[in-house]
Amino acid sequence: MVALTEMVALEQRGDIALILVDNPPVNALSHGVRLGLLKGFEQVAADDSVKGVVLACRGRTFIAGADITEFGKPAKTPGLEEPQVAMENCPKPVVAAIHGTALGGGLEIAMCAHYRVGAPAARYGQPEVKLGLIPGAGGTQRLPRVTGVAKALEMCAIGDPIGSEEALATGLIDKIIEGDLIDGAVAYAEELVAAAAPLKKIRDRDEKIDEARADRSVFDAFRKRIARKTRNFEAPAKNVDLIEATLDVSFDEGIKQEQAAFQTLMAGRQSEAQRYYFFSEREAAKVPDIPRETPLRDVKSVGILGAGTMGGGIAMNFLNAGIPVKIVERDKDALDRGIDVVRKNYQRSAKSGRFTMEQVEERMSLLEPGTDKSVFGEVDMVIEAVFELMPLKKTIFAELDGIAREGAILATNTSALNVNEIAAVTKRPEDVIGTHFFSPANVMKLLEIVRAEKTAPDVLATTLKVAKAIGKVPAVVGVAPGFVGNRMLAQRGIEAETMIMEGAPPAQVDSVLYGFGMPMGPFAMSDLAGLDVGWDPDNTSSRTIREALCESGRRGQKNGRGYYTYDPETRAPTPDPEVLEIIRGFAEKRGVAHRDDITDEEILDRCLLPMANMGAKSLEEGKAMRSSDIDVVWVNGYGWPVYEGGPMFWAEGQGLDTVAAKITAYGAKLGGEHWELSPLIEKLASEGKSFQELEPQAIR
Numbered sequence: 001m002v003a004l005t006e007m008v009a010l011e012q013r014g015d016i017a018l019i020l021v022d023n024p025p026v027n028a029l030s031h032g033v034r035l036g037l038l039k040g041f042e043q044v045a046a047d048d049s050v051k052g053v054v055l056a057c058r059g060r061t062f063i064a065g066a067d068i069t070e071f072g073k074p075a076k077t078p079g080l081e082e083p084q085v086a087m088e089n090c091p092k093p094v095v096a097a098i099h100g101t102a103l104g105g106g107l108e109i110a111m112c113a114h115y116r117v118g119a120p121a122a123r124y125g126q127p128e129v130k131l132g133l134i135p136g137a138g139g140t141q142r143l144p145r146v147t148g149v150a151k152a153l154e155m156c157a158i159g160d161p162i163g164s165e166e167a168l169a170t171g172l173i174d175k176i177i178e179g180d181l182i183d184g185a186v187a188y189a190e191e192l193v194a195a196a197a198p199l200k201k202i203r204d205r206d207e208k209i210d211e212a213r214a215d216r217s218v219f220d221a222f223r224k225r226i227a228r229k230t231r232n233f234e235a236p237a238k239n240v241d242l243i244e245a246t247l248d249v250s251f252d253e254g255i256k257q258e259q260a261a262f263q264t265l266m267a268g269r270q271s272e273a274q275r276y277y278f279f280s281e282r283e284a285a286k287v288p289d290i291p292r293e294t295p296l297r298d299v300k301s302v303g304i305l306g307a308g309t310m311g312g313g314i315a316m317n318f319l320n321a322g323i324p325v326k327i328v329e330r331d332k333d334a335l336d337r338g339i340d341v342v343r344k345n346y347q348r349s350a351k352s353g354r355f356t357m358e359q360v361e362e363r364m365s366l367l368e369p370g371t372d373k374s375v376f377g378e379v380d381m382v383i384e385a386v387f388e389l390m391p392l393k394k395t396i397f398a399e400l401d402g403i404a405r406e407g408a409i410l411a412t413n414t415s416a417l418n419v420n421e422i423a424a425v426t427k428r429p430e431d432v433i434g435t436h437f438f439s440p441a442n443v444m445k446l447l448e449i450v451r452a453e454k455t456a457p458d459v460l461a462t463t464l465k466v467a468k469a470i471g472k473v474p475a476v477v478g479v480a481p482g483f484v485g486n487r488m489l490a491q492r493g494i495e496a497e498t499m500i501m502e503g504a505p506p507a508q509v510d511s512v513l514y515g516f517g518m519p520m521g522p523f524a525m526s527d528l529a530g531l532d533v534g535w536d537p538d539n540t541s542s543r544t545i546r547e548a549l550c551e552s553g554r555r556g557q558k559n560g561r562g563y564y565t566y567d568p569e570t571r572a573p574t575p576d577p578e579v580l581e582i583i584r585g586f587a588e589k590r591g592v593a594h595r596d597d598i599t600d601e602e603i604l605d606r607c608l609l610p611m612a613n614m615g616a617k618s619l620e621e622g623k624a625m626r627s628s629d630i631d632v633v634w635v636n637g638y639g640w641p642v643y644e645g646g647p648m649f650w651a652e653g654q655g656l657d658t659v660a661a662k663i664t665a666y667g668a669k670l671g672g673e674h675w676e677l678s679p680l681i682e683k684l685a686s687e688g689k690s691f692q693e694l695e696p697q698a699i700r
């Protein structure tokens with residue numbers, strides 16, 4: 001065994017040279033790996049005793065991608081192309097032996113081998129699109145030549161990996177190796193040498209491209225298929241264009257186009273935001289004042305109180321993760337209704353092919369419904385999801401205190417109530433925490449974990465682990481009205497409402513936010529949720545526009561009439577003159593002067609600036625640990641477009657000095673607490689600093 005660099009070694013097994021990458025934890029393509037590969041392939045090419053070559057990796061995976069810590073730094077030679085060329089031009093058959101994941105640059109390296117073999121559980125992918133990029137080392141040009149364009153389009157423009165069976169079926173690998181991968185790959189290389197097998201270079205293969213030339217409709221069909229999901233994103237379309245280019249330009253020209261596009265995307269704002277976001281999600285799970293080695297509590301079973309909209313959805317998360325759930329309602333009817341919804345949700349998933357019926361039954365068998373809270377004495381964690389009423393929550397937590405066993409975690413799903421107050425009714429406030437799921441709770445990724453004043457460190461650490469176990473993206477927040485996310489949403493709501501009173505039609509406000517990349521605007525969202533949520537018909541006097549709309553029989557999508565009128569067949573919304581009349585009447589009563597000159601730019605500013613302002617205030621108050629956590633909340637909980645990073649990243653992109661000046665100017669004109677400039681923004685702007693430069697802080 002010879003060390004070529006500190007990360008790559010060369011070993012000879014008979015006629016076969018073994019080039020072994022060893023760069024834990026994931027064998028990323030760091031400089032030492034690239035250099036080692038280049039040296040290795042140069043050496044084996046020149047060594048007459050070598051007849052064939054195997055490239056493999058030590059540790060838990062094949063090369064799992066680029067070293068993203070090198071992103072944004074000056075490029076260090078060799079890049080990826082030199083070792084790739086050395087490998088592809090090697091005069092002896094090269095076999096890449098893949099286990100774990102061959103992702104991004106890892107797969108692009110593997111595609112320069114003449115043959116590929118994989119362990120049964122290996123996975124192969126070009127996930128660059130998820131970071132706003134394209135595969136920049138030949139992926140868009142080699143992959144369609146080996147798998148055909150249809151699969152390449154999916155792998156590059158959607159970014160989901162495939163497994164060994166599929167890789168074998170599409171031709172991406174030549175063989176699946178059961179048993180020891182390296183031994184199997186060496187034996188395979190020996191066979192290739194013995195058979196004088198051709199050195200198959202993917203770059204020269206044309207047969208699958210020819211098939212696509214005969215029928216180009218696959219590209220437009222694919223573009224249509226991903227249009228809605230990838231709206232406003234630059235990278236997916238670029239991936240499609242480059243794969244289509246394989247039909248029309250030479251391999252070398254295609255590589256040139258790919259490299260140029262890669263540089264453009266890498267230097268662009270979208271990829272910067274997506275890379276920032278990628279790291280933000282990882283950071284969010286770290287709590288600065290809780291050591292990593294904090295011993296965790298065991299959560300092997302869960303109790304949920306309330307089987308309503310949220311309780312049922314929350315239960316599904318645990319059932320999906322194989323964790324048994326005891327769910328308790330106040331009476332049999334409510335219980336049956338709740339369980340029925342869970343079952344129907346699962347059946348719908350089964351129909352769409354996401355689960356088998358057996359999997360549905362398996363999950364349902366983990367669910368134990370009942371109407372007696374005493375069963376919570378047997379679980380490790382109880383999550384309360386009853387009505388949003390403080391006196392009720394207090395009664396329930398006092399009861400739970402008497403029932404739950406010592407050390408059990410007591411969580412509340414409240415969306416806005418004070419968790420300290422709830423905790424205070426128990427004799428164990430250290431065991432109480434907020435777990436704020438988002439609706440629909442079985443779908444939405446975000447979990448705002450509310451760290452109350454007395455929440456014990458191990459309770460928080462355990463809840464973070466639970467979040468991970470059930471596939472949620474956690475963000476730790478402090479006790480504040482609406483916590484982090486809904487508190488910011490409320491600021492946007494105030495301005496959206498004010499602007500429609502001033503004369504901007506709801507459809508204009510919605511279309512600006514939709515255009516920005518939100519899944520829908522605030523008025524479409526209200527219609528979807530139902531205008532009558534929290535509306536009391538016996539105590540209504542047009543105090544808000546929403547109340548006025550309810551009074552005139554408008555309930556939202558559910559009765560086809562809300563801020564919009566909905567087509568009964570297609571549910572397509574159309575603006576309604578009656579709504580504009582109601583708004584105008586309301587504004588007149590309030591003495592709000594009508595304007596015809598509200599621009600889209602003003603709408604965007606007035607919706608987003610107060611959000612960032614409130615985000616900054618949450619930081620000042622110690623209700624969030626880092627600005628990037630706030631962005632995690634908004635991307636996962638509210639559909640903020642990831643290519644805009646999040647509201648705090650967006651504000652930094654505008655320049656905090658510009659943000660400060662605009663907030664001050666709007667505040668002078670419009671007034672209101674939400675326009676009072678956050679001292680933190682003021683300070684950072686005056687120092688020329690950004691939110692991201694702040695150290696993570698403990699929740700207060």
Ligand SMILES: NC(=O)c1ccc[n+]([C@@H]2O[C@H](COP(=O)([O-])OP(=O)(O)OC[C@H]3O[C@@H](n4cnc5c(N)ncnc54)[C@H](O)[C@@H]3O)[C@@H](O)[C@H]2O)c1
Binds near residue numbers: 308328329388
């Ligand atoms: N719906 C949302 O979008 C959403 C989002 C996040 C958080 N939340 C919060 O989740 C909680 C539940 O909201 P929801 O939307 O599921 O409400 P819901 O009305 O759909 O469900 C509440 C359920 O609790 C049951 N319940 C009430 N009192 C009970 C008692 N004493 N014992 C047992 N069960 C009892 C009710 O029968 C009902 O089925 C609230 O605190 C709410 O603020 C809701």
